[in-house]
Amino acid sequence: MDAYEFIKEQIILGKFEPGMRLGEETLAKELNLSRTPIREAIKQLEAEGLVIPLKRGVGVRSFTKEDIRQIYDLRTLLESYAASQAAIHRTEDDLLELENANEQYEQAINHAVSLDMTGIRKIVNVNQKFHEAVVAASNNNHLYFHLSKVVVIPIVFRSFYWYNDFQLQQSLEVHKIIFEAIKNKEPERARIAMHEHIFQGRDNVLKHLDDIEISHLLKEEVK
């Protein structure tokens, strides 16, 4: 398995926790590789900002609430722009991709009522598929390139744990609205709908981070 993909996945899934040191020798043994390819993988992850210098080597970057806010604001800016551009430049093929992604999203939501690990992963994947399809339809490859590095943070993955059934249904509805706006070539409507959509995700995540903080404080008090 590719070292870069592996380490990245472990970080996103939270298996490698924030602040955890990534020793080259340890990773090399775990992946049955020498240190050379490990070092190259780490250099890439460092360029993406997923790991940062720690002690002499690197460790998994931890994101503060302020980081999350900034990242979501950036994502809002980029994706709402992508949506408006998509409404201008979209082809028929783009529309098929978007519709397909939403159908899969609908299935994933209704199928995975239990919201277990595999169900969540499925939802995360097809949700991502829709958002990627919007960016792909925007006709700006560089936007796609940069956005792919903005979105991939552990917290985005985990955020779907915190969605209830109603919120998932609602998010599907917004996806459909965005799709319609792109289909009907209404850039402003697409932009605003996407803007609102991501802001809702942002608020949800930030609210739950507050809850976690509070529950941690309560635990401290018990001690």
Added chain:
Amino acid sequence: MDAYEFIKEQIILGKFEPGMRLGEETLAKELNLSRTPIREAIKQLEAEGLVIPLKRGVGVRSFTKEDIRQIYDLRTLLESYAASQAAIHRTEDDLLELENANEQYEQAINHAVSLDMTGIRKIVNVNQKFHEAVVAASNNNHLYFHLSKVVVIPIVFRSFYWYNDFQLQQSLEVHKIIFEAIKNKEPERARIAMHEHIFQGRDNVLKHLDDIEISHLLKEEVK
């Protein structure tokens, strides 16, 4: 010297031309290093999109006119947002940085009337310093991080060759307007001024790329 910095600089300055293959052994000899650190540098540059796979290894990425358009559009979006945020969040220290950058810009423009290589480099540096100061004042580190990877392309450096004295003076005036808007906490004015400013840069670059294209076509005809 650090391999990453060296290769990056060569690409930005145009010493390593687009499409040129970057052989590990060659670079290693040139920098008196082994292949190991060279490979790591290349992996980083690849993650940033400055080099792309070519044959078995990598080569300097070449940017089409469409790429340039997309990159400038992205930069416009991000920097005009940065300007509006800067007008909200700027501190007194930020204002000092901005003012200082503009003073240096003014000096560089008036000093380097000849527009030789060192004069251009000076102008590029202080111009960048102003734009970075705006982003720094926006209070969004992630914006700063991503923007630093959007802007650094060879063409941006070269674009200053194509500015005449009047255009340089004009660009200084716009910098001052942006500064005033940020100082007076007028987000919308800052946003629009920055938007227009970068769009002018964009049009300038694209126009000159057309000229180059035409002159190349003429050369072909002569042959």
Added chain:
DNA sequence: CTCACGTTCATTGTATACAATATCAAAATC
């Protein structure tokens, strides 16, 4: 008990050797 210093040791940084393979070119086939 606290802090400064120095030694030890784990870990990264770099070089080199070897293995794997894509590229290029020449020869063979159609």
Added chain:
DNA sequence: GATTTTGATATTGTATACAATGAACGTGAG
């Protein structure tokens, strides 16, 4: 003459060995 095959060669991919260095810990002085 065009196309495919095949082999030589240059170049990357990986492993390993050694050098450099900084973090951790113990020791001793204040």
